Amino acid sequence: MTLPATDLETHVAPPVEEGEPEGTKIVGRSPMQLAMRRFRKDKLSMAAFTVVAVYFLAAVAAPFLVKFGVLDYKGFNQNLLNEFTLPKGKFGGISWDHPLGVEPGSGRDVLARVWYGITFSLVMAVAATAIAVGLGTVFGIIAGVSGGLTDSLIGRLIDLILSFPQTLMLLALSVVFIDILEDDLHVPEGDMSNGLYVVLVLGFFGWPYVARLVRGQVLSIREREFVEAAKLMGASRWRLYFKEILPNLWAPLLVSATITMPTYVSAEAALNYLGVGIKPPTPTLGNVLSGSIDYSTSDFVFFFTPAFLIMIIVVSFNLLGDGLRDALDPKGHR
Template identity: 65%
Template sequence: MTLQTSQLESLEPTPVESDESSTKAVAGLSPSRLALRRFRRDRLSMVAFVVVASYVVLALLAPILVKIGFIDPFKFHQNLLDANLGGIPKGKFGGVSGSHLLGVEPGTGRDVLARMWYGVTFSLTIALAATLVSSVLGVVLGIIAGFRGGLIDATIGRVIDLTLSFPQTLMLLALSTVFVLAIQNALNVNVNLANGIYEVLVLGLFGWPTVARLIRGQVLSIREREFIDAAVLLGASQRRIYFKEILPNLWAPILVSFTLTMPAYVSTEAALSFLNVGIKPPTPTLGNILDGSINYAQSDFLFFFFPALLIAIIVVSFNLLGDGIRDALDPKSDR
């Protein structure tokens, strides 16, 4: 018995029209794009990102602007100081004017804005270099300890405990003279560069244990996954497993740790300058500018207030940026 033509047509599949809007709605996003979308939704983190980006750009531009003479953090303006009041700037608000937007330094007459702007470069350099040292050491040793386990893990763990037991600030103060002199003689550099290198080394060498513990905990989970077993069975070298298989899966905690360590070292540099360890004037850093303003906290409060406010803004912005990145990289944050 044959089917009628109309019946055969009814049995054919009905073509489905493509709906572009529905396709976009169900299209999958990569983890990085999902993280970026979550980060953009966080307005506070975006504000922090803009502040941090501005801080970095200003730090990069400062040496160029000093070289071409656009800003001069070393020029004295004695005519703007009142000798009868012990070198306090003339006028209101610490000598604020169209030529000196944040006033001038008491006793020297140097432009406060120019010195703070130039000081940002040195503070950023020290904090960034120290963070890189601590991050590299912490990541490498954390990967080795977490993957190898056994005696190697135990040995690295004891070194971490020993490093954390040292009083960092006391060591910085006690050994600064000896080590700065040794760095000067070994590298044939001036005292300020030697002090900067000393700060970077001490902060980095005392800061890596926290990073190593974080990375070790992540590696303990990663090493149990199938792709690690496959790499081992295929005869991959340990170096390849460390840096080709494990490391790419650690960028999220490394990035978060980096953004949270940077502000800690910015504030530490300021504290060390207050304790007379670090780069000395006339080369400006945010730390030694703040240290020099302590004596004028009552007579010229704004000279003390401006560098303190800038340090606070930088530290808070970096912390908020780190928190925002951590939340954006968490796949459960939308739930």
């Protein structure tokens, strides 16, 4: 039915004169924008994000500061020690030149060692997390989509890996696998081979946890309409894995990575105490802490500094992971 001219005029918005501000527009927000808005409102998560960002900036800056001579983590300063090889003065030899004191027995600057150690610790944690999340994602997607015998075999493989005592296997296989890395794969001897061994083993024993998480998510996603439509259109299995399903897993994978990474930071510290990992004089937070244990009573500041930094980074990553989980899943509860 055609409306009369008078009725048509009542349905047409009056024109906006040039220079006149338009009326208020209602703009829709994407799920990502809504998640970021929720995340920014969480002050605790934002504080954790700031701490994590500072740690990463410090890790990136440390090699450049060492190269230009601003940080000296190798320099011995015996004149800063007393006859008992302990730092002169109070609080571990803290001064303007050495804000965190000096290392007992060597006189090396503690600030330079822990700052440069952050770089190695985070690099190892990020690399091990990438391996664990990468392998876990692939195996989890394959198990969740395929089902049947494939799902069962991957499930038994996960059970088999989780049944091994991880720490004991790390210690028992360290000599054999480090020799293989150095002799057969020609990895440079020393820090590179020791660090690579720790990264590979942590990543290998960490992927089953991610795979179980991903499999549970895939079991839900594979029943959705867009996956069924892709199957009907003849999509290959690999397209289903990596084009249809994988993009819908980024949220749980991001949360999983932020929670896994601090686990590897503390694991690196524990393994250094057990004699596996990068050895001094190259510093990591783990071997600096391991070397400070003998001075926990005579020089508490030296012992407290690396322990405090490890605690802060682990807590910050966990709080960041909780904040991301709450922001990406508003129906969940902390």
